[in-house]
Amino acid sequence: MEDVAVNHIRIFPIVAAATSVVVVALPADLRGEDDTMEGKVVLPDQIAWAPGPAALPPGAEAAVLYGNPGEDGLFALRLKLPAGYHIPPHTHPKPEIVTVITGTFRLGMGETADHDGARVLPAGGFLALSPGVAHFAYADDGTVIQLNSTGPWTLTYVNPDDDPRNK
Known part of the structure; x- marks a missing residue:
């Protein structure tokens, strides 16, 4: 005892x-x-939306809530995606943590985009992706997501022709 x-x-x-x-x-x-x-501390009415990063297809809006995605360190980035928005298959070199704030976000895995095969994540949905995992996304309706990661944030498209920076 x-x-x-x-x-x-x-x-x-x-x-x-x-x-x-x-x-x-x-x-x-x-x-x-x-x-x-x-x-x-950022209240909803203080979020300053601007055009999304050049690495994303046109139409997205973005707001950095914390940190700087272009530098070393933690950051929180909100993305506002219009209805019908699509991000082609791509990878990131660092983990990506995403929370669906509003709308419906579809996440698919692999190097070939398939809208109907993508998993539907409603508001409140959460996902965590390991570095280097190929994935793609759709926004069926107006959708806001929050992406948390460590910078510098980069995105590499599986097919370089999908990269809006190459157009």
Whole structure:
């Protein structure tokens, strides 16, 4: 019985230390602190939309919420895609985390686009892709997604003729 108590005592400082690291890593507004620490809060009416990145087909709008997709480091990018929008098969060199904010987003895997074979992700849907995985996307209706990753963000089309930067 004594060994059990000793083990708990040995484990407790490790658990306490890990918990304090998690609490310190939370944003100030979740810890009840004031807004004086470095960070960023963006309300929906403060999102500044601009034409999407040149790597995407024309028609998308984009808003950088956090960081800089063109530099090293974390970033959060919102993309507003019009109805019928299509991103041909492509890859990224870094993981891509996407959340569907509004609308319907279709994600397909592989080097050949297939609208009907793409998985339908409604608002609230989430996906995480590993680096180098070929995929494609469609927006059936007006759709907003949030893309989180680490920069610099790049996109390489499977077929170079699909790249709008080559036109």
